[in-house]
Amino acid sequence: MTCKSSVLMSLFYKESSVYLETTLSSLANQTRKADEIIIVVEGELSAELNDILNKWEQYFGKNVLILVNAKNEKGFVACLNLGLKIAKNEIIIRIDTDDFSEPNRIEVQMAEFEKDPNLALLSGQLAEYDENLKGEPKIRRVPLSYLDILKYAKMRNPINHPTAAYRRKVALELGSYPNVGSNEDYALFTTFFKNDYYTINLETQLVKARTGNALYSRRRGKKYLKGELECLEYIYRIGFFSYPIYLFHRITRIILRNMPVGVIRFTYKFLR
Numbered sequence: 001m002t003c004k005s006s007v008l009m010s011l012f013y014k015e016s017s018v019y020l021e022t023t024l025s026s027l028a029n030q031t032r033k034a035d036e037i038i039i040v041v042e043g044e045l046s047a048e049l050n051d052i053l054n055k056w057e058q059y060f061g062k063n064v065l066i067l068v069n070a071k072n073e074k075g076f077v078a079c080l081n082l083g084l085k086i087a088k089n090e091i092i093i094r095i096d097t098d099d100f101s102e103p104n105r106i107e108v109q110m111a112e113f114e115k116d117p118n119l120a121l122l123s124g125q126l127a128e129y130d131e132n133l134k135g136e137p138k139i140r141r142v143p144l145s146y147l148d149i150l151k152y153a154k155m156r157n158p159i160n161h162p163t164a165a166y167r168r169k170v171a172l173e174l175g176s177y178p179n180v181g182s183n184e185d186y187a188l189f190t191t192f193f194k195n196d197y198y199t200i201n202l203e204t205q206l207v208k209a210r211t212g213n214a215l216y217s218r219r220r221g222k223k224y225l226k227g228e229l230e231c232l233e234y235i236y237r238i239g240f241f242s243y244p245i246y247l248f249h250r251i252t253r254i255i256l257r258n259m260p261v262g263v264i265r266f267t268y269k270f271l272r
Contacts, residue, residue: 003113004035005106006087006168010079011097013043017052019098019210022133024056026100032107034064038087039097040079042070077184081176087168094164100133100208108204109165120170120197121189124206126160131210138211142201149199153190154245159199161185163206170197178234181227190240225257 007027011020027034037060039053057065066086073082084092091113093106105124112122127137142160143152152158164185171177171188174195178187192199229250236246 001114001117003091003110004089005091005093005110005165006036006038006089007034007093007095008080008083008087009037009039009095009097010076010083011039011041011045011049012076013041013045013049015049015097017046017048020049021052022100023095023097024052026103027095028056028059029103030101030106031104032110034093034106035089036087037065038068038083039065040068040070040073040083042074042079077177077179080184084168084171084176090168092166092168092171094161094166095207096162096209098210099162102204102206102208104204105163105206108202108206112200112202113165113167116198118198119167119200121159121164121166121192121199122202123159123161123163123165124202124204126163127205127208128211129208133208133210137208139205144201144203146199149201150193153193154241157183157186157189158201159185159189160201160207162209164189166192178231180230180234182224183228183231187231187234190235191238194238194240222257225253228253228257 009023027037041053045053053065053067057067059065068083068086070079070082073079091110093109095101109122109124113119123142125142126140128140129135129137140160142158143149149158170192174188174191176188177184178191180187189199232241232246232249232253235241236243241249
């Protein structure tokens with residue numbers, strides 16, 4: 001069964017023009033082209049960002065590259081949900097505007113969905129580099145089989161969101177991305193698991209992602225902690241976490257998010 005894909009991206013006005021160019025170039029070089037690329041734009045873009053969008057809009061065509069003004073929709077979750085509603089095709093390919101998708105990413109993921117109509121959610125391995133996509137990468141490995149994914153999900157997110165692809169109809173039926181302050185992907189994907197939607201991960205590395213000190217700095221402090229606790233409460237409320245597991249996560253997150261950046265960096269690298 002042949003499926004069609006919609007790439008889903010949220011573009012914040014502060015994004016680097018260099019990063020966006022890299023991301024769109026990687027889409028242009030796919031061995032299987034996306035049938036639709038939805039970019040939800042939040043905020044007033046710089047001339048450099050607009051020039052890049054205009055260039056790639058001409059390359060892909062306006063019928064493929066769809067630029068959506070977020071208008072009154074504020075925040076990452078709201079923008080993703082807006083794009084999810086607008087998308088026309090069955091399979092959503094999530095791409096961040098600062099990442100690089102390997103040339104065979106869309107081809108490999110679409111083949112899995114076309115092979116198995118019961119497959120609802122799919123991701124792969126993620127290579128994390130520095131801010132310039134250079135240096136020795138750390139591979140964020142996730143489990144492959146459905147049962148291993150369910151076990152892993154009790155402790156950590158078993159899906160690499162920058163590499164994720166899922167059936168649009170299922171995500172909409174489950175209410176789309178929950179309105180939590182951070183880790184909205186973990187919240188959504190546990191809803192898939194709670195409702196018994198079949199999920200696997202590929203052993204293939206699908207995406208190169210940017211990390212670095214700025215990333216780790218964003219993952220500490222009261223604001224990030226508040227969003228993370230909202231996510232944990234959501235997962236507990238839908239019945240995926242037992243109370244002891246929920247309590248364990250709350251306590252460990254409160255401790256970790258108040259640690260210095262160096263400790264947070266070490267913790268993430270250790271868990272990789």
